[in-house]
Amino acid sequence: MKLIYTGCVCCGFGCHLEQETNRIQHLATINNSMYDAAMKCTNNGVTYKEALETCSIPTETWEVAGQMTMNFIKGECVIA
Numbered sequence: 001m002k003l004i005y006t007g008c009v010c011c012g013f014g015c016h017l018e019q020e021t022n023r024i025q026h027l028a029t030i031n032n033s034m035y036d037a038a039m040k041c042t043n044n045g046v047t048y049k050e051a052l053e054t055c056s057i058p059t060e061t062w063e064v065a066g067q068m069t070m071n072f073i074k075g076e077c078v079i080a
Contacts, residue, residue, distance in 0.1 A: 010038035010048070015057045024052060025061045 009031075015022050021029075028035040039049035039059065052059050 009034065012048075012052055012055075012057060015052070016055060020058055021061055022058065024057065024059050028060060 009023070009027060012024065015024055024035075027038070039047060041048045043051075049059050
C-alpha cells in the first residue's frame with residue numbers, strides 16, 4: 001500500500017472513506033511508537049483512538065490485535 005502524506009501522518013481526515021487497511025492501521029505496522037503516542041492523545045477526556053472508533057474508523061488490523069497469521073507456502077499452511 002503506497003501512502004501519500006500531505007500533512008500529519010496521524011491525521012484522520014478522510015479515513016472514513018478508505019478501505020482497510022487504512023492509513024491509521026498502516027501506521028501501526030510501520031511505526032508502532034508513533035501510533036501508540038497518537039492513540040493516547042487526549043482531548044476533554046477522550047483519546048484519539050476512542051474518537052476514531054466512535055466515527056467507525058478501524059484503528060487496528062487483526063494481526064496487530066494479536067490474532068494469528070496464516071502463511072500459505074506451496075499448498076502448506078504455516079501458522080505463525
